[in-house]
Amino acid sequence: MKPHSHDLFDESTMSFGDHLEALRVHLWKALIGLAICVVGALFIGHKIVAVVRAPIDAALKEYNLDPRTEENSEEKQQKTVAELIASLNSRQEHTAESKALQEILLDYQHRIDNLEEKMSEPVTLAVQEAFTTIYLKVSFVAGLVFASPWVIYQIWQFVAAGLYPHERKYVYVYLPISIFLFLGGALFCFYAVFPFVLNFLLGFNKLLGVNPQIRLSEWISFAITLPLMFGLSFQLPLIMLFLERISIFTVKDYHEKRRMAVLIISVISMLMTPADPMSMVLMMMPLIMLYELGILMCKYFPSANASPFETA
Template identity: 30%
Template sequence: MTKKNINEMSFLDHLEDLRWHLIRSTLAIVIVGTVAFIFSRALFRLIIFAPLEMSFPTYRLLCKTAQFFNIESTFCGEELPMIIQSRTMAGQFSADIWTSITAGFVIAFPYVIYQFWKFISPGLHDDERKHSRGFIIASSLLFFIGVLFGYYVVCPLSINFLANYNISEVVDNQIDIGSYIGLVRSTALASGFIFELPIVIYFLTKIGLVTPLFLRKYRKYALVIVLILSAIITPPDVASQIIVAIPVLILYEISIYISKIVIRNQERKIKKDVRTR
């Protein structure tokens, strides 16, 4: 599709184009989700319920760290003081369906990003379209790293804290399966989207909404926002919030550098255009 075609397209034509990209993305998620549903027993055993075992890698690492500093820790227990149960007729079926859909979205994410890029790329310059492969790879890589960070760091910290938190000995932690899976899903996906920050900053810089100067000027406000986000997706203890905040702050600094590169390339292009006139 050429730029001329883009300019000649009406608003409804753009909506129709967007609809087909959304349909393709949805079909990819459904197909991969169906495969995940077929192998859901292994998915639940190896991934979803793995953080319930004290042999989970994160627990072992934090337990060894606590033992090294001679600190008593709940990460060194034999089992988590909680029971997963289903209290509704369709509880387990719903958990299976939504977990499969989530797995489908995560695995099909590169294709979803590809469809997003196919929708916006006709409106970009030729040299910008050349970087499509790098955009898809970078976006997918950041998302997968974020999901892994949420699963291996945020999720076990939250589960361990909430499982061991009690207001009275008469209260047992009998957790509904929907609540547990919702925690695993939200922490993994939220972390995945948060790690897309450099990509978001790239596009905001391209359209002129942010600049490196703007990002540096409001760095302290960004720190506050990061801490708030960390408090939302982690248990309410300082250590967990710091663990989550550190990589996000690093991503923010990387975003400043990316914004600087974008501005520099735009200035070079302007100078080049001036010389060729």
């Protein structure tokens, strides 16, 4: 006789009061874990802010170092100041007035040298903005991200008590895929989409002759929201698999309605990204490839008779 495998949830049924008590316990554990991670994130908040603002810093630096603006007024001023200093050094007499003038010119040149670097930095518009709107917000979001495995585990501990063993088995398989797709979408946005989008948008500032001053709090909100949208949109293959398993669509439908799917993906990409075509295209192209991945998953993953979405 095959030995019975022990399962964590193969226990007697729970009353409604027991479920409420279990919910309270797991909720408190999740909140405590979240609080610990948020407090920990507060101690390294400045490093997290530096990571989040890295794309905009790099884009602004590249914008201000554009070769087309090498002969701008600041560089002309640098050349003029350098010529004046060289002229003063070439003179034989070094009066107090000439030394004072030379110090003033050197200080002015130092300020010009720092101007380009300062122009490449985002700004804040209120004295409390750096702490309340930026530091605390980033620390809380980072703490939530760090605590998410623990929070999800506590939610899973509560939900799994009401599932059959075969249902829990499929969650163990598909949940890691979902997390992988979400993280893949967020990282793709942060490291691939942001540079293109920022260069595209800053290019319009250059075209219109406008000098951009980026508000750091607005960039933080943008840098948090857009990767979230990409992470959610990258769940497309699992959504397709779910709809196929509950018999709303078939693999044949996905093949025949591919053009309609591309149109829907285009509309979704437009709604989930800022009002610029670059970010829309950069979301649309991976989603079209993920659509094809969804078709393959429907073909080669377990059949409907062993579906993870099938009720027992």
